[in-house]
Amino acid sequence: MNIILNNLNTKKSIIAVALLLLLLCTSSFAAPTILKASIDRDTISIVETVKLQLQATELPLLTFSEPDFSSLDDDFQVVSQSVSHSIQNINGVSSRGITWNLVLQPKRVGELLIPSFSVAGVQSNRLPIQVEKEQLSTIKEADFSLKLLANKQTAIPHEQVIITLRFSFSQQVSQLQNSELVLDNAQVIKLEDKSYETRINGRQFGVYEISYAVFANQAGELLIPAQNIQVRLGRNSIFRQQTGKSIALQSAGLSVNIIQPPTSKQRFIIADSLQLQDSWTGSDTLILGDAITREIRLTLKGAQAATITALTMDDMVGVKIYPEVAEKKEYKTSEGIETFRTRRFAIVPTKVGEYVVPAMDIRWWNGRESKFATASLAAKTIQVISAAKTVGKAPQEEIKPELQSVPVMTARLEKVLVKNPLNQWLLGLCLLLAMTVLLLLLLLWKTNRGQQRAKLPILLKNEVKEEQLFTLLLQSLTQNNHRLIHQCLRRWATFMGIEDWRDPSLKTSVQYLERQLYAAEQDQPSWNKVEFTQQIKKLRKTLRRETAMSNNLGNQSGLYPKFSGEQ
Helix, strand or coil, X not given: CHHHHHHHHHHHHXXXXXXXXXXXXXXXXXXXXEEEEEECCXXXXXXXCEEEEEEEEEECCCCCCCCCHHHHCCCEEEEEEEEEEEEEEECXXXXXXXXXXXXXXXXXXXXXXXXXCEECCEECCCXXXXXXXXXCCHHHHHHEEEEEEECCCEECCCCEEEEEEEEEECCCEEEEEECCCCCCCEEEEECCCEEEEEEEXXXXXXXXXXXXXXXXXXXXXXXXXXXXXXXXXXXXXXXXXXXXXXXXXXXXXXXXEECCCCCCCCXXXXXXXXXXXXXXXXXXXXXXXXXXXXXXXXXXXXCCHHHCCCCCCCCECCEEEEECCCEEEEEEECCEEEEEEEEEEEEEECCCEEEEECCEEEEEEECCCCEEEEEEECCEEEEEECHHXXXXXXXXXXXXXXXXXXXXXXXCCCCCCCCCCCCHHXXXXXXXXXXXXXXXXXXXXXXXXXXXXXXXXXXXXXXXXXXXXXXXXXXXXXXXXXXXXXXXXXXXXXXXXXXXXXXXXXXXXHHHHHHHHHCCCCCCCCCCHHHHHHHHHHHHHHHHHHHHHHHHHCCCCCCCXXXXXXX
């Protein structure tokens, strides 16, 4: 009987292998895979969405390739994404089809291109799409405005020009997106944004300014292209993505005349303002061999770092000058670039005499007044005297007449040597205390070692339990049961003692999962389980690495930082 059963099992195995080989053979003779992309329309407004459909047909059954949609991020925002599958059998040949449906929101005005995608080694077609500017009504034009401004119309090369994109609005808006200012013949530095409120024609407006510090490289006309912004109407919500209507605005372009710089035989600093100060540490009268320290400070606004000359002191006869490394600081504000330079000099005279530290002059170009200016430091005189001249200069007390006849008493000092005999009793007591301390340390070491050995099974038990809980969490993520996923996640997080999800994206994913369970709204944002799985694995890896480092330092006695679920 057993022989018959074994024969039957063998026959079933042979049949299964034959069917698998037949399936592989038939799939090899299937028609080539076709990948086609299509959109519902090729001309839309900046505030509208377009539907993209990527359809793959004649796919082999064992193909699990997925397209990479990250190439859309530059020009589009993926509002929603879904996928559907189908399997068909024609003349004994099985194949499957997959259709990806995406809803895209354009990020800018102009002719955009939906790129090609790849699935199973097959490339899809590329699709051009024209995005047009939305025509605002008369009411909206009164509520919103976008202007491109410059703080000066004329400048020289390497002089700071502040370019500001000013957006004024009287309605509530959110999710502002703007185009970046890029110039080929100038250096562009993004400054701090600024927001405030104002009244225009008796109406309250909010103002948001985006500013750049621009330094032209050469003379000529500096063209600033038109800038675009896009905002959504209404206030944004932290519980769901804003899906309200959006508007796009475009400013007019402008130009700045960059003229030839003035002729100068020496290099000069270009700035909007410049302050030169110094301070001294030490007396104006020095003893030969002593030093005096001079600190020179330079404060500039609107200066490009390449035009700032180094702070130096001229050589002096009979004096050695030791400069320290200059301290450099630079800050970005909404008003432009602020730069600070500080340098200290140790001045050490080598001869007795009088020395004059000469005045210092820095010639610079005043960008606000369009003319040269000079910043100066006054000269300073230093007296250097010999150390011998200071001896005997202490004031003497005047001896009164009635005390002149009193004899002066002198005292003799005798040195007395006293032997310090060895105290044997004290030495024995010290040796006894030292042996007692060593014995206590030995007992303490053995006790700690025994405790560590006793805790080893507990550590292994905790590690096994954590592995089981995390495995259950990963298995629940393969099912479409949000309540089960949430229960497994909470059990693992409680066991690990996690009170903060750390990563904002992971925290958002957990909030999406909880809203899938408890929120009353039907229209909930899609929850990406694949992305959530990667995030939770990354968090677990980080916790294990931090715990391993803590154990190596001896700060933790367990395998994990916390086990609030362990009894």
